[in-house]
Structure formats: C-alpha cells, structure tokens
Amino acid sequence: MLGIRTFDPRSGGNTAYKALTHPLAAQKLAGLAHQLASVGPVALYDPHGMADTLLALLPCPLTVAGIYTHDTLRVGHDCAGHVLQPVADLDQSTVRAVWALDFSQIAMGSRLSTLLPRTATLYTLEPVRLPAHMLSVGHAYLDRLNFATNLAFFRESADFSTRLVTANYWARYGAQAVRLWLRLFDANGQVLHTWEQDMPGEGQAIIIDSAEIRQCFDLPHFTGQLFIHAQGVAGHDVVKYALETRGKGDNTSLSVTHDANAWPANRYANLPAPAGGEDVVLWVQNSHALPIPAGSMHLNRMGHDTLVPIERDLAPYQTLAVHVRDMLPGLTWPEQIEFRAGGHVVRPRYEVTRSGRTRIAHLNVQRADLRPDPHIEKLDPRFFGRGYLLPFPVPDPARYRTLLLPSPMAEGLSTLPVRVDSFDTEGRGTGSHFVGCLARDHATVMDVGELAGQGGHAELLYDFRDGGSADGWLHALIRYEDRKSGHVAETSFGSHIFNTVMTYRGEPQSYAGSPPGLSTRLFLTAACTEPYSFCTLIYPVSNRWHRVSDTSLHLHGANGEVIAREKIAIPMSGSRLIQPERIFGQAALQRAGVGGYVIIRDTTCRLFGYHGRHDEGEGRFSLDHMFGF
Template sequence: MLRIQTFDARAGGNVIYKALAHPLAAEAITGLYHRLEAPVALYDPDGIADALLAMYPTAIDSVFVHDVGAVGQARGGLTARAVTRIGESGARSVLVAGFDAARTVARVAPMLPVGAMVATLDDIRLPDALLTMRARYLDKLNFASNHAFFRDADGLSTRVVSANYWANYGAAEVRLWLRLFDSDGAVLATWEQALPSGAGGFSIDSRQVRQRFGLGPFTGQLFIHAIGVAGHDVVKYALDTYASDNGASLSCTHDANAWPSDRFAGLPAPRPDERVVLWLQNSHAVPIPAAGIALDRMGAERPVAMAHEIGPFATVALDVADLLPGLRWPAQIEIRAGRHVVRPRYEVTQNDRVRIAHVNVERDNLRADPGIATLPAEMGRGYILPFPILPKVRFRTSFQPTPMSTAQTNLPIRLDVFATDGTRRGEKFLGCLRRDHGLAMDLDGFDVEQGHGELVYDFRDGGEADGWLHALFRYQDRGSGHAAESSFGAHIFNTAMTYRDEPQSYAGPPPGLTTRLFLRLGNAARRSFAVLIYPASGPWHRFSSTTLQLLDGAGGLVAEQPVRIACSGSVMVWPHSAFDAADLAAAGPDGYVLVRDQTCRLFGYHGLMDQAGGFSLDHMFGF
C-alpha cells in the first residue's frame, strides 16, 4: 500500500496530499532531487516524510523530527532522530519537508551541519498564477482538483459537465487548468479554460479537445484544477460517455471524491453475457508495482493480484475475468487499490452496448455504532438510502446492497417501497445479510408502477450498523436491453432532530434543510431528466416547495417552474417539458436547471435518454 495520508484534519483535509500529487509538483520534484548531494538529511516538521518518499522515492540517509513523541519512530523507512542532533549527521544536503518553510529553516539554521545545502518543498510550489490563496500555500482552495476518465476512441466520446458554483460563494474569476494524459501516462495537452463570471454551466468535450489539439484516438485521464475558487474546494461534475459513431451506448457517472483509497467496493461481477472492465488510472507519478492492485470476491478474503505494473499517470483496462474467472453476478468484487488510484470507473459491455459506472470508497475507519439500533422515536426510520423505481412498463429496477466498510460483516436491511404520491406500497425484510451475500432483487413484485424504494436498517434478526449503508441500483430497458446503474449511501433525511452529523444540507443551524441540485440540459438527440425523491426519516412538511430554475450559460435566470412533491414521494422531471422551446434556446448549450428547495432536502438521480432505447443514470450532485 502506498504510504500516504489522504485526509488530515490538522492540515485541512487532504491538502498536503494534493500539493504533493499535483502533476506540476511531480515535474518539479525531479529538479529538486537532482540538487541534493549525498549524504542527505530530511527534516520532517509536518510528518509527511512517508508520503513524500512513497510518491517520490529518493535516497535519504537520516530523518529528523522536533516532536519528542516521534523520536524513534519510523519515518520514510528510517528511524527518526531529534532535530537537535541534525548537526551530527554529516549531511551535505538538508531537505526540509515542508511548504512556506522560510521561517522553519531560519529557526533550525543554527543546528544544521556546517556548509550543508538546504532545500525545501517550496521548490516544487505551483506557479503563483495557479494559486487562489497566495499568502498560504497549503490553503485547501489552492488545490480544488479532481480526475476524470476521459476518452475519445472506438466510437465512444466523453463530456465533463458542471457549473461555476464557486460564483455563489463570491468567486469572481474562475478558470480551469487542465492536463490530458494518454493511456501510457504521457501528456497529450495542457490548457486553460475560463468559466463564466456567474454561476453558469460549462462543459469539456473530448471530441472538441481532440480537434483543438490535433490528437488521434485516446483513452486516459483528465486532471482538472480550478483556480480563483471560493467556499468550496471540491470539483464536482457529471461525465457523459456517449457513442460518437451513432451507436447505441450511453452512460453517465458523477464524481466528487478526489482522493485515493486503500479499497473500493460496489464492483459487480459480470453476468454470463457481459464483460466487466475496471479502468485503473494511476493518480501519481510513481508506478503502481506489480501486485499493487488486487481483486477479491467480497467477503472471500482471497485477493488475486495483477501481475504487471502500471506506469505514472497511466490508464489500464483490467478485465475482471482475468483475475476472477468464473465469478458471476450477483457476486460482488472488492478492489484492493493500495491508495494508488482515485475512485475508478468500470465498464460493462453487453450486446454491443457499453455502460460506465463508478465504484465507491470502502472505508477502513468505521466501527459499528450501537446508537443507531436505539435511536429514539423522534428520529423515525433513521438512516435511509433512497433510489428511483423507473416506470415499470419500460424499465426493470433492481438493487443490491453493497458492503462499504472493512468492518461491515453483516447488513440488517429492510426495503420500503413508495408510490410517487408518498403512499407506502409495501416492504420486505431482507435479513441480516452476510458480507459475502449474493442478494440482488428486482422491484417487479411490488404494486407500484413508478416511485422509489428506500433501504433502511432493521434489527429484528440482530446485526450491526454504522450509518454507511450502500447499494448498487440497476435499471434495464425491457425493449432495447440497455442498462444503467448507480450507487450511493444512506443519510438521515428531513427530521427536526439531529444525530451526530445527520441530517446534512443545513443552511444555518438546524432545522433548516435545503436543496440545491444540478441538472444539465440535454439536446434534441439526448434529452435530460431527473427523478427527485423527497425521503423523510420522520414527519416533515407534507409537500415540498421545490422550484426548477432554468439558468443560461452565464448563470442568469431564464425561467422557473414550481414542483410539488409529496413527503416520501417522488417526481420525474423533464426540462424539455417543464420549459418552453424559447426558454431552452435562451439557456443555450451550457445552460442547466438548478433544483432549489428551502424547506427540505431532496435526493435525486439524473441522466439522458435517446430515441433508440438508450439512457444513462447516476445520482445528482449539489453545491
């Protein structure tokens, strides 16, 4: 496993990791290391020696710290010594593993070996032009970044779609620094894109990028770094994969998680007529070693490792059948990723149709919470995982609970089913599922033509819960056979009472739940839609007070329409039906719909639908 810490509350989230992992830092580190003359002493004031040397290995002869409690501990593969002894090291070079390090160097200068050259990580800083907060380098707003699977090959193209939501927090001039890597990790193009001054939409289309830079077919990753942001350091987007050769493939994934994980889960094993490929994108400048990635049937604890390494920033397609032959749906696959990759995508090919979806971070820092089983009546049903039931006449809806923590050995779950008007149409206790369960269930047996389901905890047969309840939701067109899938986790929704950090989406102190969801616009060939769900753990407002706001590419309001959703109900929204043609034309190709509600928190799924039986679906994101 790569010895990196991707979340550190002391440093403001994963800022140090992002500062080290940036592609421009990776380029600069080579020059820094070239200046170091052996023997080299490393002073580690911020405790990042392990991450630095894991991501950028180099020969270090000694490591020094100022924390008495850290003396004698392993740092970067060496035993840490007191910084007061650094003068005895005989080092000809001292590397101070810190940013904004001038004052640190001045303070330890009397202790350093006489004549030693001193270098710091300020040598690998990003240029000032790429910084939002120049006064403090390790400010989280300096590293609002993410990765995207990006492809224009084999008749498939990709399109990143989002909005300048930073403008809502006061950002005036936001732009993107973009770098495209090919499958070997080579840089294909680097460019910048200015965003609208207001909260307007934007897109990055692989076909346009390919034409702009005269590129051939490519499959790789796009690194996105937002500059000039405010209020929010996460780059959120929807990624459409569509057939650019008039084929039938269409899919959508959403992303916001920009950090690597030791494990990921929610990868389905293939059906007999499917091929499942996991796209592994090395997020770092250091190779992933042979056996650095492994797959395991969930709960089996018999991981099978890849035999070859993956180069820096390279993208590799791994057919899961190569490592786990004969494994079939409804078995689930756990990815042992060793913190080498940001949340991967997987691709399912079935009857010449391709769909893309994402796995989720499997947490290793959770334990069972006995308080969930004894929540007071005021919390109602507690944690809820809502998902849409698409119109039964056309679609088959199915789901599969997915363990999403290394500590989850059982899942005590019940399914509740609701019609669009909020009436409960049925429930089914699914049992206290084992980690290696093989349950996958469709909704055809319930008396509901359209609506939504909710997975909730049910302890009638015992079991444990930690609040991190996840599931995979799969939808299939009964006529065309096209499928789409999404996955997400549970929250407590719409109660006046709180438990730990739930419910979320408060504007101000509770109770003050709100909704702000992004719904992109489609076009004549592929129309966008959303399923908006009003889940409620306990009694809340009888109806939502939802507004669909149509914004143009500059963030200006073009039109708005009210929508009323019953508590525990849902609605399917089509922008081309909600707004007239003139308003949609005024919104333009980068316009979008903002779903707003200041009385409750809605949860939604969005996608595109064409006339050939193709559609896409993933959960919506808010800002």
C-alpha cells in the same frame, strides 16, 4: 500499498498530498529528490506531518538519517519507519543536507538558522511550488482552495465520445476570475496536451467535450484521463462534474456518471461480476507520476481473502482496461468484487458491455476507519424515526426492472441487516420487505419493482430483527433494465439520515455548513437536443418533516443567466420526475443554449436526486445520483 495519507472523513483532505501530486509539482519533486539522493543521508524536518506521504511519492530511494519534529507530543512516535526526534537536537546531526518539508525557504531558514549542522545545506519544498498565478490564496500555499483538483476518465475513440459538464459555482462564494488548468493524458500516460480555459462569468456553464478537444488541438484518438485544476476559486475546493459517455454512429451506448472523487483510497467496492453475455471492464488509471509495479493491486470476491493480482506494470498516469472475467472467471452476477487499489488510483469507473451496448458506472470508496456502531440500533425513534435511508427511484415496473444489490462499504463490516420500504409518487407506502441479515459475501439481489407494483421510489434501511451490525455507511448498487430496448443503467450510493432537526454523528448532512442539512442545491443539465435530461427528485424523511417541500427550479443559460423559474411541491416521502423540456418548454431551453442547466433549490428540506438522459427513439437512458454545491 502506497503509504500516503489522502482523505480522512474526520479531519478532511490532506492538502499536502494534493500539493505534492499535482502534475507540475510532481515533475519538480522528482528533480529535487534526485538531487538530494546524490548528496547522501538527509535529515528531514517535518513541520506539517507530511513525511510519510512525501517519502512514498518520491521516484528514487532517499537515505534518511532521521526525522525531526517541533511537536513535543509527537517526539518518540513512529513516522515512516523512523522514531521522531526533537528538532532542538538537529544541530547534533552530521548530515550534509537538511530537508525542511515546508514550501517557504525564507520561513525555514529563519526557523532553523541556529539548529542546522555546520556541514549541512538547507533544502525546502519551495522549488516544488506551483507558479503564483495558479494559486487562489497566495498568502497560504497549503490552503485547500489552492488545490481544487480532480481527475476524469476521458475518451474520444472511433466508437465513443465523452463530455464533462458543470458550472462556475465558485462565483456564488465570491470568486471573480475562475479558470481551469487542464492536462490530458493518453492511455500510456503521455501528455497529449495542456491548456487553460477562463470561466469569468458567475454561474457560467463549463463544458469540456472530447470531440472538440481532439479537433481543436489536432490530437489522435485517445482513452486516458483529464487532470483538472480550478484556479481563482472561493468557498469550495471540490471539482464536481457530470461525465457523459455516448456511442457514435450505430453505437447506442449512453452513460452519465458524476465526479471521480479526488482522493485515492486503498480499497473500492460495488464492482459487479459479469452476468451471462456481459464483459465487465475495470478502468484502472494511475493517478500519480510514479509507476505501479505489477502485483501491487488486486481483485477478490467480496468477503473472501483470495487475492488475484493485476500482473501488469503501469507507467505514471497510464490507463489499463482490466477484464474481470479473465481475472475471476468463476464469478457471475450478482456476486460482488472488491478492488484493492493500494492508494494508487482515484475512484475508478467500470464499463459493462452487453449486446453491443455499454454502460459506465463508478466504484465507491471502501472505508478503513469505520467500525460497527451499536448505537445505530438504539437511535431514539422520536428523533430519528427509521434512521439511515438510501433512497432511489423505482420507474414504472411494467417498463423497467429495478434490481437492488446491497454492498458492504467498510473493510470491517461483516453483516448487512436490511429491509426495503417503497412509496408511490405521493408518499404513500406501497410495500415493505425484510431482505435479511446478509453476510459480507452475499449475492442477494432484489427486484424492487415487484414489491412496489408501481412507479415511485424506495428506500434501503437497517432492520435488526435477525441481529447484525451497522456502521451508518449503508450502500447499494441499483441496476435498471429496460424491458423494451434491453438498455441498462446503474448507480450506487450510500445512506443518510434525512430531514430531522436532531443530529447524530454529523447527520443529516449538508452540502454547505454544519448539520442538520435541511436544504437542497442540486445541479441538472438541461439538454435542448436528444437525448433529453431528466431527474427523479425524492423527498426522503427519516421521521416526519414538512408535509410538502417548497422547491424552486431555476433554468440557467450557458452564460449563467437565469432564464426561467418554476415552483413544485413534493409530498413528504414522495417523488417527482423532473423533465426540463416539459417544465420550461422548448423555447426556454433553446434560449438557455448548449450548456444550459437547472439548479434545484429548497431551503426547507433536503431532497435527493438522480439525474440522467433518455432517448426514447433508441431506447437508451442513463441514471446516476446528482451532485450539489
């Protein structure tokens, strides 16, 4: 396991991790590490608590004579296998080099001027800094806005194209001159091209098309990853996007998934075992400038500890297609697989091929910090009603099968006590079914369309009638099968408490600000050509809230201009199918142009949406949960 600290839901992201792993910084860090390794034993001064992460990211071994801190409460604690010492004793060391883990040589020189051993030279992380013009907040290097970065699975082959779509949402927080720094890696981890794009307009659409990139820069076909660094940003340090994958020519494949989540994790879940006639490929993409030794990552059946290693070395930034059936030949759908990634990769994609069509979906982070919470079973129904809900669409059962597979999403979770409640589009209940108190290794899949009997939506929630425990991180994989064309799409997400004024452990969540999160701002692409965009917009309510929503749909042109506005009202516990071409008309969509999009806004309640594409002519569609900013 790579000993790095990335993201903790309680304290947020570790900006130092991003500062050290940015591709430009990683190149400089490697040179500095080799220089220090040649000096001999080094004393580390760790003012920001990054020593363990930094040492794990070095490309060569470094002999550390001691690690020092100025925090008296940390003295004596373990750090990267060393007992932390008081920096006041640094002058007693006999090392020839002191490495202060801070990005300012002047600040560290001043602070340590009377503490350096007479024989030692002071080194810092200043040589690793990004150029000043790449920073959003120049006076504070480790400000989170300086490292608004992410990675994307990116492919342009004979059979597939990909397209990344988002908008300049930073401008609404005051950003004046947003630009993107982009670096494309091929399957072997080699740099294919590095370039920048300016995004000066407020709300301007951002489109990065693999076919256009290949043509513009005269590149070969590629299957790799795209590193994205948004600069000049404000208000939001997360790079959010929708990623479209389309088949070329006679290939009718289509998928749309959302952003990759920029923080590597130790484990991921909800990787499905292949059904009959399917090939499931896990796309493993090294997120770092370090090689991954063979046997460092594993797959196992969920709930079982027999680990099957990935016996391949991966070069820095390399992409590897792992065929699940080759590694776990005895598993079949609906059994689930756990990916023990060891902190080497950000949330990966998987690709399922059946009958010549493919679909792409993403794994989810399996949390190590969560433990069962006995208070969830005892939440006061006056305040929280049905509690945590995972809402998802149920399209017309006559046309589509809606298959629900609950997924454990925390390392310590052993049971899933769950039921499903279904609703029609007007919010009337159409059925309820207790799925059971499922074991961690369960393989129970439910056809929710049979329960609902009609189109609308359903909600997965906790039900403790047969015991079990809960952690508030309830997840499921939802698979949609078109009975007519055979096309399949799938998505996965977790539960929240929706639309209550009382709060519990940060719920209801909000995209901006502190809970309760009683507002909505969602992004939907508004394609004016086939395949068309759509959204299933759900108004989930844990207890009771407004009788109907007060929802506005704003059609934006590719330049960010608002082209049209429409209002809709969704009944409590109801849903609506949002099709931009029907709501705004083809003329308005043509004015919006390629890259036009819809912002779904509601200041009275939090809605939950799933976005997709549909092409009735070829029977292909996609579906994944939406993102907001």
